[in-house]
Every structure is written in structure tokens, then in C-alpha cells.
Amino acid sequence: MARVSRQDPEQFSRQRAHPVDEVLPVGKLTLFGFQHVLAFYAGAVVVPIILGNALGLSREELVYLINADLLTCGVASIIQALGVWKIGARLPLVQGVTFTAVSPMIAIGLGAGGGTAGLLVVYGAVITAGIATFLFAPFFSKLVKYFPPIVIGTILTVIGLTLIPQGLTDAAGGAQLIGHPGYGDPKNLAYALGTLLFILVVVRFGKSYLSSLAVLLGLVAGTGVAWLLGDVDFGGVKNAAWFGVSTPFHYGMPKFELFPIIAMVVVMLITMVETTGDVYAIGEITGKKVDNATVANALRADGVATVLGGIFNSFPYVAFAENIGLVRMSKVMSRFVVVAAGGFMIVMGLLPKAGSVVAAIPHPVLGGAATAMFGMVAAVGIQILGKVDLREERNALILAVSLAAALLPGTVEPFFTRMPEDVRAVLNSGITLGSLTAVLLNLFFNVFTRRKTMEIDWDEIEGDEPAEAHEPFGAPAPADPYAPQAPHRPGPPHPPAPQHPHGGPDWGIPGH
Secondary structure, rough: OOOOOOOOOOHHHHHOOOHHOOOOOOOHHHHHHHHHHHHHHHHHHHHHHHHHHHHHOEEEEEEHHHHHHHHHHHHHHHHHHEEEOOOOOOOOOOOOOOOHHHHHHHHHHHHHHOOHHHHHHHHHHHHHHHHHHHHHHHHHHHHHHHHHHHHHHHHHHHHHHHHHHHHHHOOOOOHHHHHOOOOHHHHHHHHHHHHHHHHHHHHHHOHHHHHHHHHHHHHHHHHHHHHHHOOOOHHHHHHHHOOOOOOOOOOOOOOHHHHHHHHHHHHHHHHHHHHHHHHHHHHHHHHHOOOOHHHHHHHHHHHHHHHHHHOOOOOEEEEEHHHHHHHHHHOOOOOOHHHHHHHHHHHHHHHHHHHHHHHHOOOOHHHHHHHHHHHHHHHHHHHHHHHOOOOOHHHHHHHHHHHHHHHHHOOOOHHHOOOOHHHHHHHHHHHHHHHHHHHHHHHHHHOHHHHHHOOOHHHHHHHHOHHHHOOOOOOOOOOOOOOOOOOOOOOOOOOOOOOOOOOOOOOOOOOO
16 A cells, blocks of 8 residues: 655644644643743733833833733734734744834834833834734745745844843843842842752653643742742732723824834844744744745734734734743644633733732742743754754854854943944844844855755654654654654664755755
8 A cells, every 4th residue: 555645734634633733621721821921921021121111101101011011912922823814823933022122112212202202102113013014924925035044043043042141130130130239149049040950850750741841830839939938029919900901002192203113114124034033943843834824924913913012002023932942842832822821911911910920930930941941942043053064164154153243232232332323223132133144144145146055844844843742852752653664764874865956955955
């Protein structure tokens, strides 16, 4: 009997659903979804906190921004994961406010006088940039050929490496303690290290189900220990309101000004590159094929979410890299888990008291978990780079110079101080600078010279990755039901055969 191709979608659907499309039992959806919320929460609230403090908002206005952000994050995540028409990648991608937009929004808000008056100009720029993102999405997706594995791998590595310091900052006590004696206190480091070690032990010795909940269990255990030692303050829970609704244009009608709009459109172009990398990363992790249509749908979801953000008093949105790392760690790939997480976010956005419970998690505990998840994002990038021939000088230079550029803003802070405010607002981000460098160097070395680049071999990824969907690290993967029956893995390793000039794309063979 002839073997049916493992890429036959009808045969695949008869055997089993793809792990991305699997609907888990309610109990698992609840636990795994809440784990995504905990992994996401610190990054979700830090942007409104930073922006609100920079613009001089009151405490009440700051709390309102946080609730509006959580509500919009939930709606945006459901749209991205569930999909509506051609909006949403239908992948386990959690949406959150992009860090790339923080500096530009502060510059725009302060330039408009700060306070709520500055927010109105910010929201006008955000809404316009979201519309532009939605309209440009199908055209941008056709540029995917200009993002070969060397670019995608570099961008993901840059994202992971530039986010790790944020996790380490939380591990030391949080950015709010910088300059105070409590920053870097050994007790903070002990909480962070204890949380990280707990996660590692659960992954190493726990069964598949417990391993997939390692981050959630680590956060609960770390918070429990801190509470027993008197280092968790639940006072904010008592003072928070039970119910609160974010209304459209709460601070007034947005103001649309040309230069802020231009700056925000540039920011969204950069986040489109980031989203493209995130979509390919989640495709690599889950074994789900990603094509131009998938990228376009993901970008449309970013655009819709960003417009909603401007209307409901929030900010630009992008897929959250820390949650991609969580998918990699937990190996729970169902997009419906993200839908459940979106539901939790909406509830937290409507119930400030519920959100206050999560907000009580100590920064060092969050930092211990975040460090592992951010590192996993970088690991996905390194995994992709491992399939690129870095012995080829041009590929090596793209990676080397991009990493150097990404480290520049965080290591040499005065570098951009003498540049114009608009330039500094866009480039004073390691993710932005590193990603732009990778894209431009690829254009210089490979595109303008019409030099052939490698593409992703989705046949290989789809055939190998999903089989490991629910196994903990170190566990043997079950056999691929669609693999050839003749044994081909045993035996000494051998180099891959060269690709035929007219054959399909291959990660491992450099093009010329």
C-alpha cells in the first residue's frame, strides 16, 4: 500500500488535529491560559507605568491606563489567536504593547505638553499608524523573501538578548529600586534564583503535565515563600475597585498631528518586522507552516489591535516575545490556550481588584521566571541561526554587526543624546536598532547584489516539530506517524547532500 504524503491536509485531519488547533479540556485551558497571563502581566503593565510617569499622570489616571491596556490586550490576543476573516494568524500569539513605541510616545507626549493633553496627540498618532499597518499588511507580507533565516534568526536572538536585562532588573528588585539600597539585595536575588531553580526542577523531574505548568508553579511557589517571609503586599487588593470599564476616548478626542503620525508609522514598520519574526518563530516551535497569508493576517491583527488601543486609551500592539518563549518551554501549542488567556485579561481589565492580585507578585519572582523565558526566545533565534551557514562571511557579518548594534543603546546610553529628538526616539531601542541593521545588511549583501538566499524548509519543520508537542524537555519524542517506515535515523551522522539547483529551499545550503 502506497504511503500517503505527510503533507496531505485531509489525511492529517483524519488522524489528529494539529497541536495548534487542538481544543484542550476546560481545566487545562484555564491553567495554561492563566500561566500565559502571569508570564505576560509584568510586560503588559510596564509600558503604561513608564509612559504615565514620564507624562506626569496622577495615580488614578495611571491605574486607568493599566486597566485599559489589559482589556485591549485580551481582545487583541483573542483576535490574533482565534482569527476573524483575514485578521489574526490563528497561532498561539499573545498580543501586548510593544516596547519599541515607548520612547517615541514619551517624546510625542512631552512635545505636546505632557499630561492628558500629550496623551491625546499620542492616541491620534497610534490610531493613524494602526490604520496604516492594516492597509499595508498584505504588501508587507510579500516582502517576506527579504527576511531569510539569517535575518529572522538574528532578530529573534536580538529580541531575546535585549529583553534578558529586563528580567535581570526585576530579579534585582525592579527598575523602581535603581539607585536605592534595596536594588540588588541578596534577598531579591535569592527569590529570583529560587524561582528559576524551582522551574528547572519541575521541568527536569516533573511529568509532562507538570512540566508544562512549570512557570505558573514557579511564580506561585516564589510568591508563596515571599508572602510567608512578609515580602508580599496585598494592600492594593483591598483598596482596588471591584469593577471598572474603559470607555472610548476617555481623555477626550484624539489630536492628529503630522510629525507624531510619521514617527508612529515608522515605529509600526519596525514592529511589523518584529511581528514577522515572531510569526516565523512560533511556526518553528509549533511546526505550523507559515506563509505570506499568515504573516499578512498577523499584521492585520496588529493594525486592528493598535486602532483599538488608540480608541480605548491604550497603545500599539505586537506579539509578545516572552509568551513565545513560554510556548517553547511548556510545549503547549494550542491557540485556544491564548484565547483563554485573552478572556482572563479582559476580566482583569474589568476587575481592577483581580488584576491587583497578580500585580502583587514580587518583582524578583517575576524576574526569575522572565529570565528563563526571554532566554528561550533567544534560543529560538539561535536554533534558526544553527541552520544558516555562518562560515559564509556575509551571513556572519549580518549577525555580528546586528548584535553589536542591538547592544549599543543599553550599554552606551549617551550615544544618542546629541541627536535630534525624533531620531533618538526611534533608534534608542536595542530591538529596533538591531532589527533594522539585520534588514539593511541583508539588503546590502544579498538583495541588491541579487544573491540567492535560503528560505525556511517547512516540510522538515512540519514533519518533525509537532510530535514533541506535549513532551517535557529530555523526554523521547513519539514516532512521527507520517514518517517513512524504513529506518533512517540510526547510524553515524553524515553531511547533508547538496541541494539540486532546481529543488526546494534548504536551510543548510548557502545560496549564491
